[in-house]
Amino acid sequence: MQRRHDLDWVRVCAFGLLVLYHVGMYYVTWDWHVKSPAASDALEPFMLLSSPWRLALLFLVSGAATAFLLERQRRSAEVARRRPGFLASRSWRLLVPLVFGMLVIVPPQSYYEVVEQLPGGYHDGYLAFYGRYLTGYDGFCDADGCLDMPTWNHLWFVAYLWVYTMVLWLLWRMAPRALIAAGRGLDRALAGIGIVVWPTLFLGLVRILLVGRFEQTHALVDDWYNHAQYFSVFLLGFLIARSEGVWAAMVRARWVALLLWLATWAGLIAYFVRFADGQPPELLRTAMRMVWGLDQWCAIMAVLGFARHWNPGDSRALRYLVPAVFPVYILHQTVTVVLAHNLKPLAIPPLVEGILLVMVTFAACFAGYEVVRRIAWLRPLFGLKRLPGARTDGSPAMAGSTES
Template identity: 80%
Template sequence: MQRRHDLDWVRVCAFALLVLYHVGMYYVTWDWHVKSPAASDALEPFMLLSSPWRLSLLFLVSGTATAFLLGKAQRSAEAAGNRARFLGGRSWRLLLPLIFGMLVIVPPQAYYEVVEQLPGGYHDGYLAFYARYLTAYDGFCDADGCLDVPTWNHLWFVAYLWVYTVLVWLLWRLAPRALDAAGGLLARAMSGLGVLVWPVLFLGVARVLLVGRFEQTHALVDDWYNHAQYFGVFLFGFLIARADGVWQAIERLRWPALVAWLASWAALIAYFTRFADADPPEALRMAMRLGWALNQWCAIVAVLGFAHHWRPGDSRVLRYLVAAVFPVYILHQTVIVVVAHHLKPLAIPPLVEGPLLVAITFAACFGGYEVIRRVRWLRPLFGLRTTGYPTPDAPALASEPR
């Protein structure tokens, strides 16, 4: 198979949007690690443009990439006359950066969260904090509860991605015929309007039944609503990876999906504004949970449909960005937290400080990537191969260009 450059671009743009979103979290009223003194609800409607679907899109593209990776591993094993060694390689590429990130990259986020949010502040310095961080200290508490350390913060995505990869690998090893049958059934059901209808129903039912019962914790063991939606779209991406009819249907329905996405976004804004200080009727609450699912899936179809329609080709810029995505992702939230905290005493107006924070974050992360890719022992700590490059049929989520 040829490389899916459209999915490469989708992944690159989705992670760039993630950086912008996390900068925005500093300026809105929603809970986050550090907060701007000027935080308000002004940006929240724009944050809602992507918050229902951004991570679901990444998990779907990851599922598609996993299908390509698994197929590539199987073909290589058949050519060499041995068994496919897929899970070990994926575990190395995901778990090593996760562990390194929890020990080195993430602790500054937790430190500045404690400095800013602990009653009375925290004055013992970073080294004293880090010693407590490593020993799972449970005394960093405020009125909302205690901070769990060590933590993976934004790297929860990597942990979940590894777990979902293991689950799909087990299905592939233990029930390959059932997996193929499910893929065929899905391809037939989603070759037309079903590509909009069935996923919206699935995501809507999951939200109606689970979101009120299970808090979204990103803690893996108790995050059942997130598992339902994220593993659901991951498995969907895996099953439709080679289903050309589904991708053609996504392309055909890109305009209706775009209209439905924007209309449902406007409805969500109106709903949250109207009931900001009051409880909505229960029937309306359930209806808006379905509206959230409509927004979530139609945005994904619109993004994938336009990317598939435009079919962007290969380029040196794309190859560079594809390689940089994982290191930049690992670094970005720590850069945002640290820089935002140290910009705060300057009292820069938010309209100036926000773009400055975005520019510093991207510059620092890509500067870090330039160092990482040149240092052999650093590369695997950020998900890059020590040597070598993927072959031309590598999947859309390969960490490096061919």
Template identity: 55%
Template sequence: MTMATAPSPAPVPDGPPTRLDFLDWVRVGAFGLLIFYHIGMFYVSWDWHAKSGHASPWAEPLMMLSSPWRLTLLFLVSGIATRFMLAKMSPGRLLRSRLARLGIPLLFGMAVIVPPQSYVEVVEKIAYPGSYWEFWGQYLRFYQGFCRDGDCLILPTWNHLWFVAYLLVYTLILGAILITNRDWSRLNPLFRWTEGPLLLILPWLALAGLRLGLAPIFPITHALVDDWYNHALSFSAFLFGFVLARRIGVWENAQHLRWPALILGLAAYAGLQLYYTTYADRDPPETLRAAMRCVYAAQQWGFILAILGFARRHLNHRPPILPYLSRGVFPFYILHQTVIVCAGHGLKQLGLPAGWEFIALMAVTLAACLGGYEIIRRVPLLRPLFGLPYTQLP
């Protein structure tokens, strides 16, 4: 998942951009935001694997500022990264590379990294009395008896690693298409609109259509086989990024549209918060509910386009720290949620005030992820388990 920063010197039909360092910054920032979002999940009233004793709804509006778009942005950037990888290798080699760099961490994560999250969950929700090692043995035997009010925990699970599983599946589908046809030049006329004002409008309308048509029927499950709205949203973003990656005019246009996009996103966010507050304890009219799905899509695309535009304007440079951060985001991502769940569960037992508990959880999460990354990148046997190449890059 490492973002390529320089295109292949060979000419390509859709014209390679000269600099895309800003997309590395976007990727680092998006994964960093995800870590803080999951720390927030420990404190809001929404259901999660573990909850603080101080959990309350007060931070939920802040969480909803990023929840519509953060993962869609990650799939978009992943599609862009895949396009640059394809400039360096054949579709077959791309598939082999992705199977190793995504598949190995996924399997390792499900067997080793994720189980502590599930253990904490059964301890907190059903007061499981056994040790972790007893639980892990049941986990590896696919035990399905951890239930509460008819809702059973499906084991084994991938929890936050669903993103890795979905990205692997999308890459395999794309690779199969590429093996049969690698010439994307015929698509150029279909995407000329991305270099004008329609870049602000058409993706918004597409996202609104998906939310109106599929979201009410297929709620997001992260279970792969029944997650059709999420697939339509995430795979579309992945393909959109892949197709647009090497079009110079798209990124110039995103920079030009950054302020209108930000205004659109902020206005949509304000409208949604007013809607949620007004109808917190009663059902809205169905017509209004449908309209607000379109507003939700406006927040999604407005913030995504604004982030891309502002990043190109202000972050299109490559300081020495960027390669270190860019290579570190995947190990950080694999580790972070287990650290948050386990550390949060432990801190809760100390009875700290909310502010001190939050600060301690942030400090422990960042320190554990950074320390883990420093160990992982120095140990060749660990590197492939966390999505890094066996040989350390300089």
């Protein structure tokens, strides 16, 4: 089976972009755990370049990778009988890091959020806070509500990925013919102009029908708009994983997709600036929700189309980065929050401070990865294979293997 190095690079770069995005969250007016004294709306147009589509892209790539994993399991049934089953393997690789992250990695984010945002401040120290965190204390409240604890914060992606993987496995076991038929239908529907039209219509309609009714909570049980878009693209990635026709259509449409993405980005900026202090007409609001869907899909299509066209091959850098993605992802937001809060007394100019935050976050996370990958008992806590002697450039926990 030939490995899809283009999808490996897409995943690596998308998670790298996530680090930049979360550093940016410190400097914009949008709600986040800690905020810079210099926070403003200056960066928000640049944040909007990726915010509509970044996570949808990751779920799509994860769906494709799940298809490759299941296919590999089917072709290696005899070997698979001597190893943990697919469900057990994926649960171990995703749920162990999720629980560990919620108990160890995430709490400092909530602590500094309380320190900075609790009316009157918080002065009891981290150990006292951590005891309250573990017992589900619900008394840290402000005008916007109370802080939920324990929480998964940025690790919500892992929880959603596990749930979607379980649902897809059930479909694969119970209705394989339906999945095959759906894949063949997509082959036909996404040929030609359909590669632009149908996913755009779906994502736009999902936004029109659901975004105003369901807040994006990342809490799993009530996050219906996010489930509608993210599980759908996850399933799409699974169904088109081996469809050469769909990938070829993306390659052909890559320049059109790029231009449409940039045009819709500019349109969204103009819309949000124009109605920053007022309500738009309902018809315009509905139209711009469809524009949001067009922006989402065209960005995804441009990224995947150019990656497929360039078809980057294997390299030492890629073999290093693929297994590093999950540990770096687990660590990055806590590192950024802790650094950002503790750099405040230095009053570093925001431009210099932002660059420093990016550089130190990456450096600290990769240093953490270097430690984790060398210590056997730490490896499963960060989604790496248990045995140090096993290959670490195979199926990364975040999305599975991208082999075909």
